[in-house]
Amino acid sequence: MSVPFGENGGIGATVSYLMIPMRDLFAGTQSVGIFDTTNFNDDSLPSSVTFKAEDVVSGRVPTVRRVMLTYRDLGQAKIVVTVFGCDDRGIPVSSTPVTKNIGNTTPTFSLYSTFIDMQFTGFRPQLQITRPANGGPVSLVQAVMIGTIERQQL
Numbered sequence: 001m002s003v004p005f006g007e008n009g010g011i012g013a014t015v016s017y018l019m020i021p022m023r024d025l026f027a028g029t030q031s032v033g034i035f036d037t038t039n040f041n042d043d044s045l046p047s048s049v050t051f052k053a054e055d056v057v058s059g060r061v062p063t064v065r066r067v068m069l070t071y072r073d074l075g076q077a078k079i080v081v082t083v084f085g086c087d088d089r090g091i092p093v094s095s096t097p098v099t100k101n102i103g104n105t106t107p108t109f110s111l112y113s114t115f116i117d118m119q120f121t122g123f124r125p126q127l128q129i130t131r132p133a134n135g136g137p138v139s140l141v142q143a144v145m146i147g148t149i150e151r152q153q154l
Contacts, residue, residue, distance in 0.1 A: 017034050017035065018035040019033070020032070020033045020035070021033075039137065040074055040137035040138065040139065041134065041137045042133065042134075044133055044134075046130060046131060046132045046133045047130070047131050047138075048128055048129060048130035048131070049128070049129050049140060050126065050127070050128045051126060051127045052126070053085070053124040053125070053126040054124060054125050054126070054145070055124065056123065056124070056149060059151060060150065061122070061150050061151075062121070062123075062125055062148070062149045063119075063120065063121040063147045063148050063149075063150065064095070064118065064120040064121075064125050064145045064146070064147040065117070065119060065146060065147045065148070066116065066117055066118065066145075066146040066147070067081055067083075067115070067118065067127060067144065067145055067146065068114075068115055068142075068143070068144045068146060069081070069100075069102075069113065069115075069129070069140070069142070069143050070111055070112070070140075070141040070143075071102055071103075071111070071112060071113075071114075071138065071139060071140050071141055072109060072110070072111055072112075072139040072141060073103050073108045073109060073111075073112055074103065074109070074136075074137035074138070074139050075103050075104070075105070075106075075107040075136055075137050076101065076103045076104065076105060076136050077101070077103050077131060077135055077137055077138045078099060078102075078131070078132060078135040078136060079099070079100050079102060079129055079130065079131050079135065079138060080097045080098070080099050080100075080129070080130040080131075080132065081097070081100060081127070081128075081129055081130075082095055082097045082098070082127075082128045082130070083095040083118065083120040083125050083127055083128070083145065084125070084126045084128060085122030085123055085124050085125045085126060086122055086123050086124060087122055088123065093122045094120070095119060095120035096118070096119075098116050098117070098118050100116050102114060102138070103137075107137075111141060125145060127143055127145055129143065
């Protein structure tokens with residue numbers, strides 16, 4: 001259910017909030033959850049997106065040197081980009097997390113692309129982008145890992 005909230009107390013409002021009935025099974029209480037769809041900045045909890053692990057042909061080792069990120073400008077935000085994977089013994093390895101500030105002071109709602117330089121060598125690279133708590137509004141459109149694949153004797 002979406003209920004309009006007007007600045008003048010009327011029904012013809014410009015802002016609507018999504019209201020979802022909720023029930024706490026442990027306490028037995030009921031409440032209404034309200035989601036503010038006008039602001040994508042969560043000031044209390046971080047959020048992240050983890051992309052699928054990439055498959056690489058056997059006998060080849062990928063090296064990720066850059067990540068190209070396309071995003072919608074909703075304002076200034078801070079993100080942390082990390083690549084995870086494993087070495088040839090199956091031990092988990094990761095890149096050094098790279099922090100990047102994106103967006104403009106005044107949101108343009110346009111699409112922008114930025115490059116994040118990093119270094120990761122390992123099998124099955126998996127990209128993770130994290131927005132820290134109160135890091136600003138983030139809307140990701142596309143992320144591409146860029147690098148090379150080298151042959152290696154296993």
